[in-house]
Amino acid sequence: MSTPCFTDAAWQRNLPLFNATLALPFNRELAAGTLSRERFQHYMIQDAHYLVAFGRSLAVAAAKADDADGVVQFAKAAEEAVVVERALHDGFMREYAVSAAQFEATPLSPVCHHYVHYLQSMGWSRSYPVALAALLPCFWIYAEVGRAILAEARPNNPYQSWVDTYAGDEFHALVARVRATIDQLAAQADARTLEAMHQAYTDAARLEWMFWDSAYRLGQWPC
Numbered sequence: 001m002s003t004p005c006f007t008d009a010a011w012q013r014n015l016p017l018f019n020a021t022l023a024l025p026f027n028r029e030l031a032a033g034t035l036s037r038e039r040f041q042h043y044m045i046q047d048a049h050y051l052v053a054f055g056r057s058l059a060v061a062a063a064k065a066d067d068a069d070g071v072v073q074f075a076k077a078a079e080e081a082v083v084v085e086r087a088l089h090d091g092f093m094r095e096y097a098v099s100a101a102q103f104e105a106t107p108l109s110p111v112c113h114h115y116v117h118y119l120q121s122m123g124w125s126r127s128y129p130v131a132l133a134a135l136l137p138c139f140w141i142y143a144e145v146g147r148a149i150l151a152e153a154r155p156n157n158p159y160q161s162w163v164d165t166y167a168g169d170e171f172h173a174l175v176a177r178v179r180a181t182i183d184q185l186a187a188q189a190d191a192r193t194l195e196a197m198h199q200a201y202t203d204a205a206r207l208e209w210m211f212w213d214s215a216y217r218l219g220q221w222p223c
């Protein structure tokens, strides 16, 4: 039997964590359409903060890329994370009545703060393959959560357009391209780098879990 590629192996290692992510009250209620507006608003605000930092981390990955294709792939992804996703968030912020003033007055929650600083430090201090492994859960877990929730399809879900965005074929094609780049790098990596890539992936996957959990709890700084 041939050895699985890095991304298949990472998915298998972190399957219980993915299942726990799907089972979170935030995602259960999002799927059922019963999530409170307050929790969704909290999530939207934190996610808008997150996206800018995520774009910045992708730009660092682009700068570290070891070939021209990688520069283009991650520079484009950085642009998309900030420009395209900001437009999307603006639409949802209007729909769910979050004002620009409310957004600007809300600081990053402790979990959002930790996640974005984790990505920044991985981007700046680790090698290109390890930094990319830290960025992969953001793409991939979202796509799979989106697809799983879509499969549960409830009529008149107020969050349907949010779910559709991440369950769409276009988004899944983007995930496939990121996976392909990472698998190519992993195929040439030594054992130590591979293990660091796995650790980076798991840490980010945990932070994805925590991001939704924090939104459900309306996470804030204690003082």
Ligand SMILES: Cc1ncc(C[n+]2csc(CCO)c2C)c(N)n1
Pocket (backbone or CB within 6 Å): 047, 050, 051, 054, 077, 080, 081, 084, 085, 137, 138, 139, 140, 142, 208, 211
């Ligand atoms: C906490 C959090 N994690 C992942 C995503 C999904 N996401 C954000 S930017 C981007 C790249 C494509 O534009 C993707 C997939 C999110 N929104 N929020």
